[in-house]
Amino acid sequence: EVEEREEFDVAVVGGGPAGSTAAALIAKRGHRVVLLERERFPRYQIGESLLPATVHGVCRLLDVSDEIEAAGFQVKRGGSFRWGTSPDPWNFLFALSPQLSGPTSYAYQVDRMTFDDILLKNAARHGVDVREEATALEALRGPDRVTGVRYTGPDGAAREISARHVLDASGGAGRLSRAVGGERTYSEFFRNLAVFGYFEGGGRLPGPDRGNILCAAFDQGWLWYIPLSDTLTSVGAVLHRDQAARIQADREGALRDAIDRCEIVRDFLSGATRVTEGTYGEIRVRKDYSYANSRFWTPGMALIGDAACFIDPVFSTGVHLATYAGLLAARSVNGVLSGDLDEARAFGEFEARYRREYAVFYEFLSAFYDMDQQEDSYFWQARKVTGSENLTSMEAFTTLVGGAFSGERALVDASAVAERFSTSSADLADAVARTGPAQTRSGERMNNLFGAPVVSEVMQEMNSIQRRGVTGPGTGEAPLIEGGLVPSADGLSWSEPDA
């Protein structure tokens, strides 16, 4: 039985990166926001390897950069890959991307308990009414829109909240997303499954690559190897979905077997011990995580983060897409609540930009899987893409994997934007060549990677947007979507573009 009904401007469901980002950016505009989170934080979550766009773009808008920096997370300068036919690992560094070069050409490997807790507490500090151990049960509906949410608090009593906007940021497992209508479509391509655990005392890559994520392909899939501190490492195997039964029956054996099949990770872990106690002591399995909803919003409600879509663990795009969606949704909500924008126009912009970022990464990640040429492997043969020809460059690659692809100034540090104009592609080719023979080969392979014409097309568009962004008047950004809106001067809402 319902005891009370409170009123808010906005109700956000879920306190992960998507929810905390949206809630804080709406509260910054002075609106009344409640955030319902089922767990008590800090809580465990996978998704530890971040991109610079989150760390230097979104975290800056959230006023939380100093705190993130002070948390002492492992600095990540890029990624190292034992991928494709070459036995040598090769690196990409965020610094190779003109959009990301400069003092902000790094991200972090984070313990998500700490990272998500910092973002949630930051939302509370911005005035969000954060309620933990509060589980949303369903969206409330009026005749033509979602009007709020029903939830239970720690005492188990059901309560209702009326809100002009509900944002579902409850991750992949929730059912609330159904309230927007449409359906969830699972990817035919990324039918993967992950089994993962934690190790103490694993080896490290040399020198500045020490904090890189290492992704290593082997005959049955690939492993991630993420240094979370000097001694703690997150290790996960991404395998074919068809092996679910075998893996569920013996998680530890399945992870061990994957490690034993992958020379570089096996060697790194030869002197390490698996953590068997506490939060990191469990071996976890995740599957059915590659999907997108056919609708991202309905009047009164929008989906952000994993509630809307997720692609695949390779390339660490999850938290980027989640925080980017949080930013886009906040702009749309703020635009509507201030009376400046009609809901359909504001959320049309949200969905168009969000889908575009998702789609480009989807194509890119597919192409990346396609790079591995293990002819006799069931896993790799199932991940062949057709039509990967004329492609872009290393430059495009590092920009994309750095999460600065959208070309949004909000996601790229201002100094990096200025600096990119001094980096010519010749400098870039130089930088690639300087990193050694293995890197050069990978550079060549990269030239073949961007098969989808959409990638190079949109990269060009991004460049012109960025150029106007630095030199142009007003907010400096042209609409990303034809006929669309541009970010407002404070970055927290949308405006009509200058005529």
Ligand code: FAD
């Ligand atoms: P979440 O982080 O899942 O947060 C959702 C929150 O909602 C949770 O706190 C939950 O308790 C709460 N909640 C759920 N239901 C309710 C309810 N009914 N009421 C109230 N609260 C509720 N991403 C990366 O960036 N880098 C990586 O290296 C990476 N590796 C990955 C590896 C694997 C195997 C997988 C599966 C994913 C990986 N990801 C990675 C993706 C990343 O985990 C997610 O994209 C990211 O956590 C999404 O954030 P979110 O805020 O949308 O959701």
